[in-house]
Amino acid sequence: MKFSLRQLQVFLATARFENVSRAAAALAMSQSAASGALKELESQFDVQLFDRLGKRLQLSELGRQLRPQAERLLAEAEAFEAALGGEQGAGSLRLGATLTIGNYLVVPMIAAFRDRFPGAEISLQVANTETIARQVADFELDLGMIEGELNHPRLQTLHWRDDELQVFAAPGHPLAGRRPVSDRQLLQLPWIVREPGSGTRQTFDRAMHGILTDLDIAMELQHTEAIKRAVEAGLGVGCLSRISLREAFARGSLVPLQVPQRDFSRQLNLIMHREKFHASTLTRWLELCREYNTENPSHVF
Incomplete structure (x- = not known):
């Protein structure tokens, strides 16, 4: 195999931050190491994954096409590593929620999830529908929980509950x-x-x-x-x-x-990238959402 998982990490982090320095900081690497990994990945296959606009790196057309596959490969590798280590339910999950859901519904769900899976790392971003949809489409979030109607070619929408x-x-x-x-x-x-x-x-x-x-x-x-x-x-x-x-x-x-x-x-919906790999943590969260899909008296929101 001509590429490494580390190179994929650098590629994806750079795609997210559009800057090698910030990508390196997120990965706890030096800037020179991150830049070298990215250059090596491109040179190995004689491709250009980013268009360089000053200090900003924007995904090239090829980079945009490869990003979903890279996201899936890395997610599968992380799930494989967790399974090897016997870390049941110890994965991470980046959630995005619109204001009503984020302020009134999700926090008790996160508490319930952590009770079941103490090793899980859950982060929550609260913003409006447009922002959450963009972040899910750009793989910055694993799952969005939104109040609005949405028609996005890269996103899958699942009805969650009525409101x-x-x-x-x-x-x-x-x-x-x-x-x-x-x-x-x-x-x-x-x-x-x-x-x-x-x-x-x-x-x-x-x-x-x-x-x-x-x-x-x-x-x-x-x-x-x-x-x-x-x-x-x-x-x-x-x-x-x-x-x-x-x-x-x-x-x-x-x-x-x-x-x-x-x-x-209206409907409250769940949104995911169509190319998103369903790691065990995401699958378990979707199961929890099914439990909380109605105003069940046993669940205090």
């Missing part, structure tokens, strides 16, 4: 306790909503089809808690996942508004 958005207001709002709220009334309200690119905003925009362009979008915020605080302060009404509103409704700091003529239902 629904809820319009809400402060307890003293004039519409609190009145039902239902008409479209005419919706158009008279100042709205505090998530930013474009988030799954929650995507569902909100779809639900408000026909009147969306006439809505008064007073504020666009990136965090659910910030939206709840703004609504509590009387700055407008909001629309978020019911999952994120349970505690606020229970203590009475926010109240639901009934809008039955609008469909706020």
